[in-house]
């Protein structure tokens with residue numbers, strides 16, 4: 001631990017579960033009643049724009065009813081107090097990391113609080129509904145969609161993520177099932193460089209055996225305890 005200077009933390013839906021946001025693949029998961037391919041693809045948006053817009057409008061509205069939990073707060077504390085490099089890469093589209101105070105953060109799958117104009121490509125901070133077809137503040141056309149990375153689309157900031165993975169001494173994965181690539185491949189990427197790896201999850205993820213250490217339990221307990229260890 002003493003030799004660790006640069007850390008990359010990957011987070012998934014499990015870190016926000018205890019804030020009241022459903023995960024994707026667990027019991028009662030977000031996609032129950034909706035096949036993922038009906039919602040989260042460019043083809044679905046083209047086929048049934050209202051269904052996709054309504055789905056994300058509901059998710060965006062739900063953010064008003066939730067708050068960061070001790071796991072988000074612990075990572076924000078690590079962000080404030082860790083002297084070395086840190087990058088928190090979240091797959092989540094909620095804003096709970098930033099509401100807890102994290103700044104060294106990127107959203108690789110986009111954000112509910114951002115809208116993307118399909119006409120001019122501009123991204124705009126957005127907290128309201130999109131289903132009623134508001135005009136893009138940039139070009140005025142009514143082609144705003146959620147600024148979310150759909151299946152088959154390239155996740156954001158991959159160059160920055162891979163550069164941080166190359167430089168890090170420790171890779172930590174929190175609350176993700178390891179079912180969706182490229183994030184699911186990060187552990188293999190860093191293992192080939194001999195970097196230490198730690199997983200914290202409620203249950204073993206798909207790639208659990210690839211980690212040097214796997215801690216099982218709720219993120220709200222495991223993450224504050226790990227951050228305390230790191231800052232001692």
Ligand code: BJW
Nearest residue numbers: 012013014023024025091151152175176177180181202219
């Ligand atoms: C707790 C807990 C608690 C619960 N405490 N833990 C075949 C092989 C390999 C790859 C592919 C393939 N076919 C297609 C692909 C690529 C595809 C992919 O990976 N598909 C898989 C389904 C196989 N990936 C893509 O398309 C990505 N793009 C890409 O690859 O680009 C390159 C490319 C471009 C162009 C052409 C070709 C290639 C894009 C992926 C986009 C993912 N989008 C989503 C939706 C985002 C918006 C939204 O929120 O609606 O992202 S899907 C969904 O899954 C969401 C999540 O970020 C992502 C990951 O889910 P996550 O976070 O892991 O959640 P869960 O529910 O799966 O797991 C939660 C975990 O928490 C569980 O393990 C619980 O146990 C745990 N937990 N409570 C701790 N309290």
